[in-house]
Amino acid sequence: MLHLQNYSNFILQNITLDISSHLAILGDNGAGKSTLGRVLCGLIKSDKVFISYPPMYSQRVNLNQIAFRDRAKSINYIPAKLDIYDKHITMREYLELSNIRGMDSEPIIRDLKIDHLMAKTHTSLGEASLVLMASALIHGAKYTIFDEPTANLDPKRTIQIFKLLQNDTTLKHKIIITHDLNLAHRLGYDILYLQEGKIIFQDTCEAFFESDNLKTIFGDAIIKQEGFYRVNI
Secondary structure (H helix, E strand, C coil): CEEEEEECCCCCCCEEEEECCCEEEEECCCCCHHHHHHHHHCCCCCCCEEEEECCCEEEEEEHHHCCHHHHHHHEEEECCCCCCCCCCCCHHHHHHHHCCCCCCCHHHHHHCCCHHHCCCCCCCHHHHHHHHHHHHHHHCCCEEEEECCCCCCCHHHHHHHHHHHHHCCCCCEEEEECCCHHHHHHHCCEEEEEECCEEEEEECHHHHCCHHHHHHHHCCCEEEECCEEEECC
């Protein structure tokens, strides 16, 4: 279980949560979604994050007290876009940095159909999203946080990423940060909704998408049409 205890910073206010299953983090622009993701994985340092994951951790342990390599095995953060600051590093070399378990990464590369990218030093946004997904699967942490995993993707690649998020069993606990209501609805993960740095909803997917709850959060801004949610323009 991943636990955050009464955490506040320049955006988030008194956040307490336990994460033991797949979770979608939704919220307004600037509500603190990405900040929360970075706090949970330790990119923003805090003494308020704890993890318990038997048999690795039989009791709740502060994330700061875990050795770096064990922390990497426990939790991984996948950013919204791929930033490689050394222009000479190839995609294959980038993926090798994720391979902390010494696994054979070739099947994942083939399944994602990104073989042709491996010798490249840069990619398009859509291709980069697939490389990031490959890095998550190769890394194989107990908890993986995806920040906007389908942003800027064409429909074909969106479906590909969705199927991996929905069906892949390699990643034990998936946490996605997204603005896409339809993605959150189709995945069926538990949902946490942030507004102005505060949690205003935390429950099941079914409870979130009840019409009364959507009305409370969005007013008349969102309507359901033929099973999909869209902006009411």
